Amino acid sequence: MGQYEKALHERVGTMIKNSYIDSVYFYGGAMRYAYEIAKASNKEVLYFENQEELSAYLTKSLKQTSDKGYKAMVLVKGSRGMKMENVIRGLQNAL
DSSP states (O other): OGGGHHHHHHHHHHHHHTSSOOEEEEESTTHHHHHHHHTTSSSEEEEESSHHHHHHHHHHHHHHHHHTTOOOOOOOOOOGGGOTHHHHHHHHHHO
16 A cells, blocks of 8 residues: 555545444554544444454454344454454354
8 A cells, every 4th residue: 555555544434434334443553544533433433452352352242242132244354464364263263
């Protein structure tokens, strides 16, 4: 993304801020830009410093949602270098 990294991630934050998404959880250095924009919404917007914290929070949140009889949809998105499959594996093992 080079010189456009900040602007593109801020655009993601704006899109999320203006969307119907209820909750969004960010991880990774560049996603801090998206987080800073999206947190100005009335959504649950959180930023995590590492994948372990993100996985633990998601697991807890999804279990609470399920216990209340609700269903949730989770989209895990990241560049190949972010190795987001670790988060997916953590969720699969915990749920």
